[in-house]
Amino acid sequence: MSLQNKVDPKGDIHALAVRGQFMGNRGGRFHDYETRTLQPHRRWASRQWICCLTAFKNRHRTVMGQSYTELFFLDEVSAFAAGHRPCFECRRKAATRFAACWAEVRQLDLPPKAGEMDRVLHAQRLDGRDKRMTRADADTLPDGAMIRIGDQFFARRRQQWLQWSWHGYGEASGIFSTIVDLLTPPAIIGALQAGYRPKWHNPL
Numbered sequence: 001m002s003l004q005n006k007v008d009p010k011g012d013i014h015a016l017a018v019r020g021q022f023m024g025n026r027g028g029r030f031h032d033y034e035t036r037t038l039q040p041h042r043r044w045a046s047r048q049w050i051c052c053l054t055a056f057k058n059r060h061r062t063v064m065g066q067s068y069t070e071l072f073f074l075d076e077v078s079a080f081a082a083g084h085r086p087c088f089e090c091r092r093k094a095a096t097r098f099a100a101c102w103a104e105v106r107q108l109d110l111p112p113k114a115g116e117m118d119r120v121l122h123a124q125r126l127d128g129r130d131k132r133m134t135r136a137d138a139d140t141l142p143d144g145a146m147i148r149i150g151d152q153f154f155a156r157r158r159q160q161w162l163q164w165s166w167h168g169y170g171e172a173s174g175i176f177s178t179i180v181d182l183l184t185p186p187a188i189i190g191a192l193q194a195g196y197r198p199k200w201h202n203p204l
Contacts, residue, residue: 083125
């Protein structure tokens with residue numbers, strides 16, 4: 001049986017037989033470790049939503065055991081769209097770069113601490129218990145931005161839009177409106193605009 005721990009760009013969690021390039025969590029456990037199923041109506045434990053490596057220091061763990069709820073993403077672009085940031089433990093270099101870009105676009109004297117970013121991101125990724133989306137001009141969005149059109153997701157890369165799937169990206173078909181529903185939180189968009197380069201599933 002596939003565990004319900006695969007996250008799409010909207011932040012919804014699915015039970016699918018795919019894994020993805022990155023792991024992550026939402027600040028603790030929100031599953032029943034005896035049944036290894038998510039608790040009803042609970043999809044995070046705290047506002048610390050992070051994107052992690054799938055392998056780190058040869059550590060081994062039981063997925064959805066007695067520790068935090070492990071989640072999996074196609075890539076970092078997808079994790080960003082869902083509202084997760086780089087982990088400062090297993091991805092310190094990436095997290096430090098992300099914080100520096102965050103500080104640059106906000107004109108801060110020092111890079112923010114993880115908790116400072118989490119407070120901002122938690123307000124930007126949720127509207128009550130639902131995903132918060134913002135309206136944006138598609139032509140102004142940076143590489144790594146993710147939008148939603150209907151029930152499909154598209155990511156911006158090198159002045160093109162690529163259609164997202166659980167197995168990677170493909171060419172987008174159809175005509176995009178200028179104003180779109182942006183999934184990636186504005187604070188992460190700022191870091192992308194300041195030069196942070198997210199990890200993609202399909203290298204080009």
